[in-house]
Amino acid sequence: MSDRLPGFNTLAIHAGAAPDAATGARATPIYQTTSFVFDDVDHAASLFGLQAFGNIYSRIGNPTCAVLEERVAALEGGTAALAVASGHAAEFLTFHTLLQPGDEFIAAKKLYGGSINQFNHAYKNFGWNVVWADSDDPSSFEAAITPKTKAIFVESIANPGGVIVDLQAIAAIAKKHRIPFIVDNTMASPYLIKPFEHGADIIVHSATKFLGGHGNSVGGVIVDGGTFNFAGDDRYPMLSKPRPEYGGMVLGETFGNFGFAIACRVLGLRDLGPALSPFNAFLILNGIETLPLRMQRHSDNALTVAEHLASHSKISWVSYPGLRSDRYHNLAKQYCPKGAGAVFTFGLKGGYEAGVKLVSNLKLFSHLANIGDTRSLVIHPASTTHRQLTDEQKTQAGAGPEVVRLSIGLEDTQDLIDDLNQALDAA
Amino acid sequence: MLIELPCPIPYVPFMNHDNYPNDYIRGILNSVKTIAMVGASQNPARPSWIVTKYLLERGYDVIPINPGLAGTELLGKTVYASLKDVPVPIDMVEVFRNSEAAGPITDEALALDPLPKVLWMQLSVRNDEAAAKAEAKGLQVVMDRCPKIEFGRLSGEISWQGVNSRMISSKKPVLSGKGFQKLSLNRS
Numbered sequence: 001m002s003d004r005l006p007g008f009n010t011l012a013i014h015a016g017a018a019p020d021a022a023t024g025a026r027a028t029p030i031y032q033t034t035s036f037v038f039d040d041v042d043h044a045a046s047l048f049g050l051q052a053f054g055n056i057y058s059r060i061g062n063p064t065c066a067v068l069e070e071r072v073a074a075l076e077g078g079t080a081a082l083a084v085a086s087g088h089a090a091e092f093l094t095f096h097t098l099l100q101p102g103d104e105f106i107a108a109k110k111l112y113g114g115s116i117n118q119f120n121h122a123y124k125n126f127g128w129n130v131v132w133a134d135s136d137d138p139s140s141f142e143a144a145i146t147p148k149t150k151a152i153f154v155e156s157i158a159n160p161g162g163v164i165v166d167l168q169a170i171a172a173i174a175k176k177h178r179i180p181f182i183v184d185n186t187m188a189s190p191y192l193i194k195p196f197e198h199g200a201d202i203i204v205h206s207a208t209k210f211l212g213g214h215g216n217s218v219g220g221v222i223v224d225g226g227t228f229n230f231a232g233d234d235r236y237p238m239l240s241k242p243r244p245e246y247g248g249m250v251l252g253e254t255f256g257n258f259g260f261a262i263a264c265r266v267l268g269l270r271d272l273g274p275a276l277s278p279f280n281a282f283l284i285l286n287g288i289e290t291l292p293l294r295m296q297r298h299s300d301n302a303l304t305v306a307e308h309l310a311s312h313s314k315i316s317w318v319s320y321p322g323l324r325s326d327r328y329h330n331l332a333k334q335y336c337p338k339g340a341g342a343v344f345t346f347g348l349k350g351g352y353e354a355g356v357k358l359v360s361n362l363k364l365f366s367h368l369a370n371i372g373d374t375r376s377l378v379i380h381p382a383s384t385t386h387r388q389l390t391d392e393q394k395t396q397a398g399a400g401p402e403v404v405r406l407s408i409g410l411e412d413t414q415d416l417i418d419d420l421n422q423a424l425d426a427a
Numbered sequence: 428m429l430i431e432l433p434c435p436i437p438y439v440p441f442m443n444h445d446n447y448p449n450d451y452i453r454g455i456l457n458s459v460k461t462i463a464m465v466g467a468s469q470n471p472a473r474p475s476w477i478v479t480k481y482l483l484e485r486g487y488d489v490i491p492i493n494p495g496l497a498g499t500e501l502l503g504k505t506v507y508a509s510l511k512d513v514p515v516p517i518d519m520v521e522v523f524r525n526s527e528a529a530g531p532i533t534d535e536a537l538a539l540d541p542l543p544k545v546l547w548m549q550l551s552v553r554n555d556e557a558a559a560k561a562e563a564k565g566l567q568v569v570m571d572r573c574p575k576i577e578f579g580r581l582s583g584e585i586s587w588q589g590v591n592s593r594m595i596s597s598k599k600p601v602l603s604g605k606g607f608q609k610l611s612l613n614r615s
Contacts (some may be wrong), residue, residue: 006595014595016586021610039606045606052484069589080590089566131608154598170584177537248472256550256573259588408467 001064008075008191008236013289016070026144030282031063032126036070050067050266059284060270064278068285072211072221073261074290075190076203079226080258082265083219084282087186087206088118089274090220091153094182095202097273099251099354101127105151106144108135109396114384115184116397138169142177150235151180157336158186159371160381160398161345162319169201180228186210186330187343187371191337201228202260206419209372210342213287214296217280222264244347245271248297254387294374295328296412299339301416302408308417309346314424319398320344342408343371345398352401354427355380359404361423362416371407379405428515444558444570449594452577455545455561455567457612459486459518462574463510463543465532466523467491469501474549474573475523481575485603491515510535517546519573526554533557549573582610 006014017028036055037045037102073081084090094231099105105369109132119130133140137152145149151172154165167183174181182202183195189210193202205211230239231252239252239259245267252259269275287294299322306320313387321332322340332340348354355416358380359367369385379385381399394400409418442451462482468475468514480502482489490513491501497508507513510520512531520536520543522529529548536543537560546561548554550573558568582590583600587608598614 005593010595014597015591018583018586018596018614019599021583021602022607024599037607039608043606043608046484049471049477052478052608055587055588058505061589066587066589070586070591071589073589074551082589136540162462225581242472246472248470250472252473254472254477256576261589357513379580 008268011071011074011426012291015074016067017285018226021081026066026351028064028067028282028285030057030278032278032325034314046149050249055149056094058278059240059263059273059275061254062275062278062281063280064285065197065276068207068219068281068288069221071285071288072190072205072207073223074222074361075291076185077190077194077196077225078203078223079150079260080259081221081223082263082269083207083221083276084217084269085220085276087184087204087208087220088114089120090204090206090222091115091184092274093268094202094222094271095123095151096126096268097260097263098180098236099126099128100150100237102128102129102148103127103150104131104146104148105153106131106133106141106149107152107392108133108154108158110135110163110398111155111398112186113381113389114186115155115399116393117388135163135170138173139164139199140183141170142173145173146179149177149179151182153182155187157321157341157343158398159343160385160403161343162321162326162328163398164321164335164340166331167193167200167335174201176198176368178233187341188336189291189295190290191205192299192341192380196225196227196378198335200224208370209285210295211288211291212297213291213372213374214283215370215373215375217286217287219280221274222261224258224261224264226260230259231256238267242335243267247406252361278364296339297410298342298408300370301345302342302406303339304413305408305416306344306418309420312421312424313351314401314427316349318344344407344408345403345405346398347402348379348404348427350402350427352382353401355404356383357427358423361426362419363401363422364411364419365406365423371405373407374410376409377424378406381405430505433592442553442562444553444568445574447569449524449581450606451567451580452569453612455519455547455569456574456578456581459545461490461515461518462487463490463513463517463520465492465510466528467501467506469496469499478521478523478573478575481578482570484605485578486605490515516541517543517571519543519547522546522548522552523614524552525527526552529554530557533561537561537566542566545569547572547574549595550576575615578612581612583614584608584610
């Protein structure tokens with residue numbers, strides 16, 4: 001190949017996946033093994049000392065997982081990536097690499113409910129303190145910055161739906177204050193939005209959703225943009241200080257613009273352990289090969305269904321940025337002109353009770369707590385994913401009592417509309 | 428049957444030092460044998476020690492240069508105080524010092540007889556004035572790159588670490604013959 005960077009469709013199929021050196025296998029083999037034989041004692045020492053590239057033990061790295069890592073790094077335009085057991089594990093290892101006890105990070109209020117729980121509760125045990133800001137008002141991020149702020153976190157398209165975040169505005173604030181900007185790109189996938197092009201420094205994914213795309217494998221990915229210079233920055237000792245675990249090596253210096261991804265692996269994944277199974281990596285890789293095709297169909301289908309629901313008599317509002325009338329439509333045109341994704345919310349005039357009835361009346365939509373499946377999915381966040389939040393938090397997160405979330409799949413849209421019609425009639 | 432000949436170093440007089448073609452780097456790494464490592468360290472946590480070890484394991488004859496360590500052994504190799512003390516011809520001078528120091532080191536390299544074929548400045552090291560002098564004398568120049576990363580990228584080894592190699596290929600990586608976890612620079 002020439003040195004010109006291949007296009008997105010080509011990368012989705014080929015990046016990271018050369019034929020197997022030992023057998024010539026063309027599909028990526030599932031290296032279902034815990035461990036790898038060393039060439040000799042010196043080679044083992046080099047691997048443990050981070051002096052050579054190679055495989056030791058599948059908690060730290062695995063060749064099937066590595067193909068997934070390079071694939072996602074290439075699609076996002078990052079320098080390196082790390083595959084982990086779930087999207088939550090991706091967030092955990094990212095923050096573990098950046099924060100010390102007593103530190104703060106700023107997060108958008110509109111997030112996946114699971115992330116809100118993780119930040120509000122689990123992270124408190126580590127002394128990592130979340131400070132909430134309003135992604136509709138980028139200046140609220142700047143107002144929340146203190147000397148303890150170590151990171152800023154947003155979702156590019158926010159769950160449970162319909163919110164496009166002005167990434168460039170928040171990135172400018174992060175850059176001005178020299179704070180790493182983390183973007184969860186799960187809902188958009190790199191097909192719709194490429195956050196590194198808008199100033200992100202780190203991207204996290206729940207690969208469970210659109211990357212895998214078939215609702216069969218939980219996984220997560222951290223992508224290093226290579227844009228934040230951690231070396232020599234005392235605020236980030238995992239990257240800038242000599243590490244006693246590795247004979248005094250300074251990871252941010254030794255690994256340059258992919259030091260963050262390496263630190264997440266050799267300090268986070270190695271010691272905390274949320275490794276991805278090679279089998280899951282294989283299934284997610286298969287999913288990614290069709291990501292561009294699926295993501296376009298997801299978005300096209302979602303727009304068709306959203307347009308239908310917007311004119312339905314039992315529905316008070318639809319929040320989908322693909323709709324011309326939507327408050328985020330201009331941001332959608334700027335950040336994701338190909339489409340606004342598969343997931344959106346709408347409000348039922350009948351409130352909480354109508355929401356509960358609707359999900360039980362649907363026959364084609366599956367009532368479950370996931371998004372980004374080939375199948376269309378429905379959930380009533382107030383009674384499920386966002387149940388543990390206070391009423392105020394629910395409303396702030398876009399998950400009030402009357403709200404229903406859909407993740408539109410790849411079926412025929414007429415069948416989806418028929419199912420919604422019959423369920424709304426009966427609700 | 429297609430027989431691939433060893434790749435000669437292509438002569439490119441005005442190299443764009445922001446973006447090197449893969450074939451340019453591969454040509455250099457496939458042809459040089461003796462590499463003088465200026466700024467070699469005896470501390471295994473330092474990048475220069477790691478790169479020295481990695482290149483020795485890939486079959487290069489790496490000669491450490493460091494006046495403070497002259498006469499000692501580093502990874503089994505004798506350390507010399509300066510380039511002019513090295514008793515054998517040098518194919519490539521690798522500058523593991525800062526950008527400013529790359530100037531006088533380049534002058535020393537260009538005073539050697541025979542001249543080295545390649546001047547390589549480590550990742551984060553760039554000195555365009557020195558590069559121009561070296562190119563005027565016919566040397567190939569690489570700046571702001573790490574030979575270990577470039578070897579890992581072109582061979583496919585770096586992909587095991589989830590690093591974006593920016594390479595895609597339908598050709599197999601080839602084992603180097605020195606173990607299962609070492610790949611060569613060529614694909615088949």
